[in-house]
Amino acid sequence: MTGFAQGLLDALLKDTHLITPQLFLMVTATLMLWPGDLFFHRNEKHKWAPITLVILAVTAALIGRTPDGEGFSRMFRMDGLTRGFQMLCVLGTAATVALSVKLLNGLKQQTVEYYALILFSLSGMLFLCGASDLISMYFSLELMAICIYILVAYLRERSTSVEAGVKYFLLGAFSSGILVYGISLLYGAAGGTTTNLADLNRALALTPTTSNLLVFSGVLMVLMGMAFKVAAVPFHMWSPDAYEGAPTPITMFMATAPKAAALAAFLRVFGAGLHGVSSEWVLPLCYIAGASMILGNVTAVKQESMKRLLAYSSIAHVGYMLLGVLSGDPRAGAQAVWLYMLIYIVMNTGAFAVVIYLQGKGEGERIEDFKGLGRKHPVLAFAMMIFLLSLAGIPPLAGFFGKFYLFKLAIEQGFVTLTTIALLTSAVGAYYYLGVVAQMYFREPDGEPAAPMGATSVFVVTVACALVLVATACGPWLVDWAAKITWV
Amino acid sequence: MFITFALITLLGALGMLLQKNVVVAGLCMVAAFFGVAGLFVLLANPVAAALQIIVYTGAIMVLVLFVIMMLNSHEEEAGAARPVQRWLSLALIAVLAFAAVKLVLASAGLNALAVKGAEMPQAMTLQKVGTTLFADHLLGFEVAGLVLLAAMIGAVALTKRNL
Numbered sequence: 001m002t003g004f005a006q007g008l009l010d011a012l013l014k015d016t017h018l019i020t021p022q023l024f025l026m027v028t029a030t031l032m033l034w035p036g037d038l039f040f041h042r043n044e045k046h047k048w049a050p051i052t053l054v055i056l057a058v059t060a061a062l063i064g065r066t067p068d069g070e071g072f073s074r075m076f077r078m079d080g081l082t083r084g085f086q087m088l089c090v091l092g093t094a095a096t097v098a099l100s101v102k103l104l105n106g107l108k109q110q111t112v113e114y115y116a117l118i119l120f121s122l123s124g125m126l127f128l129c130g131a132s133d134l135i136s137m138y139f140s141l142e143l144m145a146i147c148i149y150i151l152v153a154y155l156r157e158r159s160t161s162v163e164a165g166v167k168y169f170l171l172g173a174f175s176s177g178i179l180v181y182g183i184s185l186l187y188g189a190a191g192g193t194t195t196n197l198a199d200l201n202r203a204l205a206l207t208p209t210t211s212n213l214l215v216f217s218g219v220l221m222v223l224m225g226m227a228f229k230v231a232a233v234p235f236h237m238w239s240p241d242a243y244e245g246a247p248t249p250i251t252m253f254m255a256t257a258p259k260a261a262a263l264a265a266f267l268r269v270f271g272a273g274l275h276g277v278s279s280e281w282v283l284p285l286c287y288i289a290g291a292s293m294i295l296g297n298v299t300a301v302k303q304e305s306m307k308r309l310l311a312y313s314s315i316a317h318v319g320y321m322l323l324g325v326l327s328g329d330p331r332a333g334a335q336a337v338w339l340y341m342l343i344y345i346v347m348n349t350g351a352f353a354v355v356i357y358l359q360g361k362g363e364g365e366r367i368e369d370f371k372g373l374g375r376k377h378p379v380l381a382f383a384m385m386i387f388l389l390s391l392a393g394i395p396p397l398a399g400f401f402g403k404f405y406l407f408k409l410a411i412e413q414g415f416v417t418l419t420t421i422a423l424l425t426s427a428v429g430a431y432y433y434l435g436v437v438a439q440m441y442f443r444e445p446d447g448e449p450a451a452p453m454g455a456t457s458v459f460v461v462t463v464a465c466a467l468v469l470v471a472t473a474c475g476p477w478l479v480d481w482a483a484k485i486t487w488v
Numbered sequence: 489m490f491i492t493f494a495l496i497t498l499l500g501a502l503g504m505l506l507q508k509n510v511v512v513a514g515l516c517m518v519a520a521f522f523g524v525a526g527l528f529v530l531l532a533n534p535v536a537a538a539l540q541i542i543v544y545t546g547a548i549m550v551l552v553l554f555v556i557m558m559l560n561s562h563e564e565e566a567g568a569a570r571p572v573q574r575w576l577s578l579a580l581i582a583v584l585a586f587a588a589v590k591l592v593l594a595s596a597g598l599n600a601l602a603v604k605g606a607e608m609p610q611a612m613t614l615q616k617v618g619t620t621l622f623a624d625h626l627l628g629f630e631v632a633g634l635v636l637l638a639a640m641i642g643a644v645a646l647t648k649r650n651l
Contacts, residue, residue, distance in 0.1 A: 004619075007623075008626075011623060012626065072626055073623065073624045073627075075625070075626075075628065111645065113641055113644070116641065117638065117642065117645070120641070124631070124634075133628075135628045136627045136631065138628075139628045139632050142635050143634050143635045146638050147638050153646060154645070156646055213591060214591070
């Protein structure tokens with residue numbers, strides 16, 4: 001029996017170098033809760049934000065240093081795809097933490113649990129990016145999601161926040177059930193021997209035609225469960241409510257980091273993993289992508305709340321990114337999605353930073369609150385205009401670059417109808433983004449004095465704005481970076 | 489023996505559906521769980537039977553009873569659902585059950601069983617479960633532990649009066 005235990009320990013230590021970033025995150029987050037929290041007085045909790053940022057910087061460095069490889073009985077794999085998307089998750093998380101400080105200070109809701117839960121969620125995302133087995137994928141997804149359910153309901157005195165949290169939690173629990181059911185069907189269809197994606201793909205491609213129905217329902221259920229996590233139509237119902245009710249930094253968090261991680265899983269499971277049974281999932285995924293683009297953009301037009309508008313716009317953006325998952329060339333698809341996600345995170349961060357700033361003064365929730373911003377805060381309004389135009393994909397801003405790269409790939413792969421829908425709905429998207437710009441520049445302000453903005457927010461807005469402005473000029477470098485998103 | 493356990497399961501499930509009092513319905517569910525555990529024993533799978541009792545009758549049932557107690561709805565429900573919904577759900581169940589039975593009857597495994605005759609399945613032993621859990625699925629197991637930790641922190645963060 002000692003031999004068995006020794007073997008276990010060896011197996012555990014052999015592969016630990018693959019997950020050093022996650023281990024580091026888990027250990028520090030636990031230490032932050034205890035004994036770390038004892039060192040700070042009740043009024044000093046805001047000091048956890050800079051500490052969290054330092055932890056995130058170290059995590060990013062660790063991700064860069066982690067070698068390629070596969071381990072834990074082929075449950076986790078570190079490669080270009082994993083590393084690239086892990087970096088995106090860290091980026092989105094860092095932006096969230098930087099923007100949380102001022103809002104939480106204003107609400108007197110600073111706690112160590114907030115930051116620890118964000119770090120726990122991040123470690124789930126890092127696992128998810130590299131999960132090469134359906135079992136490890138499911139558990140990482142749950143770790144990521146369960147922290148976000150709690151963060152959505154974090155402002156527990158506000159009924160909207162609690163309502164959003166409960167809605168998200170209940171629907172998320174059901175979708176997880178569907179996902180696990182799908183996984184079990186695939187496991188059974190492949191002969192009940194493996195859940196590893198590569199093995200599963202091989203086994204499923206050989207299944208007799210009689211179990212086609214089993215494979216199809218399994219693939220469809222996994223697809224549904226994952227589409228829920230990225231909020232693609234028709235599994236998007238939770239997202240506008242959850243986005244609106246959550247504390248705004250968490251809204252931004254949901255729109256960026258978990259989406260990057262879930263898309264990485266999407267790419268790994270469908271793009272790279274189950275391409276042997278692609279006939280089962282390409283058509284449903286086409287419908288999901290097309291419906292996301294249409295419904296996301298069209299519904300966004302009528303929204304009056306800025307957060308709901310951004311929620312619907314994020315549904316539409318997910319629809320675009322699913323084009324990359326559909327790509328018959330998974331590597332090129334992954335690169336295009338990565339590039340799009342990077343640019344999307346930067347411009348979304350900027351837009352949310354402006355919303356959070358306005359919210360600090362008790363507005364920013366409604367699109368009307370933006371009227372006359374061009375008169376009151378010329379610089380801020382300019383930055384917001386850049387972000388919105390970039391989200392709309394107007395050249396020469398970065399958003400256009402990402403869209404161009406993605407749509408070009410989709411056309412090359414023969415998804416002409418879908419790309420046409422994407423282009424048409426982008427035009428619809430430009431309409432509502434420009435509507436906000438028009439509010440800022442062509443409407444008279446109410447005449448309120450301007451409030452100071454806080455150093456971190458100024459920094460975030462400036463950096464994001466600069467990046468969006470110059471990113472297109474750096475196109476070749478961006479493409480070089482994206483070329484590293486590859487695997488053996 | 490099979491008939492006995494199958495009857496216990498079926499009657500338990502039916503009792504749960506038809507019973508108006510939620511607590512009695514919950515106890516009927518326990519009976520159904522025990523019936524399923526008996527079926528597992530007949531399949532020469534005592535580990536699965538033990539897990540069925542520990543996990544379902546132990547953990548899940550307690551959870552269900554907690555919810556019942558918290559909602560505090562001992563009184564019988566008044567007013568039935570709309571008849572249309574009832575018929576629709578019945579039709580849906582019939583279709584699903586028919587499809588499931590047909591799927592099982594059409595499956596390749598069953599045909600092979602009819603030709604070759606049943607062979608004794610390999611028993612699932614505790615040791616095998618442990619090895620799979622700690623060797624093959626180590627990562628999933630560890631992450632599951634983290635999920636529980638995060639859930640615990642979240643429960644505290646959401647309910648404690650003064651953080």
